[in-house]
Ligand code: ATP
């Protein structure tokens with residue numbers, strides 16, 4: 845059993861898609877074991893996406909992630925990290941497979957509805973950034 849970290853991004857919360865996205869997560873066999881709505885500052889988004897600091901879209905990405913509230917989640921399941929990346933689909937919705945969250949809901953490569961951790965180390969870091977140990981059972 846593995847845990848991964850997920851964000852339902854501003855483009856999706858704004859369009860009231862939290863439940864629809866959660867239904868896809870649960871249908872894939874992943875369990876939502878922690879969830880809350882927060883509104884990040886641009887600085888908090890910048891820390892979260894620090895790995896992309898040198899990319900040309902970094903400023904825009906931080907502004908977007910701080911533009912509206914988001915829903916942060918911890919998902920648990922067998923092979924949760926890879927499984928959630930499959931459910932999310934490709935970063936660019938134009939390249940995302942049929943049935944994936946991004947194919948169905950994402951607006952563009954930037955406004956692409958969800959984030960999911962890409963490795964066990966980043967999953968652990970990202971979960972610890974947003975959730976206290978006492979919130980995780
Ligand atoms: P995430 O990390 O959000 O789960 P990802 O792993 O599929 O997405 P990354 O390459 O880590 O993609 O990029 C992080 C985020 O930066 C993307 O989800 C997207 O919102 C944004 N992004 C990536 N490439 C671009 C781009 N060319 N233009 C605008 N935004 C981009």
Ligand code: MG
Nearest residue numbers: 959960961962
């Ligand atoms: Mg990524």
